[in-house]
Amino acid sequence: MQVRIYRPARSAMQSGTGNTKRWLVEFEPQSSRQIDPLMGWISSRDMRSQLRLSFDTKEEAIAYCEREGFTYKVFAERPQRPVRPKSYADNFRFDRIA
Numbered sequence: 001m002q003v004r005i006y007r008p009a010r011s012a013m014q015s016g017t018g019n020t021k022r023w024l025v026e027f028e029p030q031s032s033r034q035i036d037p038l039m040g041w042i043s044s045r046d047m048r049s050q051l052r053l054s055f056d057t058k059e060e061a062i063a064y065c066e067r068e069g070f071t072y073k074v075f076a077e078r079p080q081r082p083v084r085p086k087s088y089a090d091n092f093r094f095d096r097i098a
Contacts, residue, residue, distance in 0.1 A: 001048070002028040005061045006075040023061045025053040025072075 004026045010017055027048040035042055055061040058074065065072040090096070 001030075001070045003065055003070045003072045004028065004075060005058065005065070005072050007078065009078070022054045022056060023058050025055065025061050025065065027051055 005023060006026075007023055008020055010020050029044070029046055029049045031044060031046045033042050033044045053061075053064070055064065058077075062072065062074070
């Protein structure tokens with residue numbers, strides 16, 4: 001069984017880093033999706049394609065995959081942006097360079 005290990009990107013709707021600190025394990029689809037002829041809904045017989053497991057570190061995710069016997073592929077890590085502390089009061093400092 002093939003799985004993907006990655007850290008999700010941040011949402012385009014916000015500038016924060018919420019939900020980007022954990023590592024996800026997603027299963028690759030094993031069967032194709034079919035269209036229901038009556039309703040037109042799309043369905044699949046593969047239940048693992050809906051499963052997303054989260055881990056605190058990449059090593060935990062890799063250890064889980066090796067313990068369960070899954071073949072895995074780790075996608076590239078994103079570089080960490082330095083977080084500079086900011087304060088609203090700094091806008092009004094007397095020694096501020098304009």
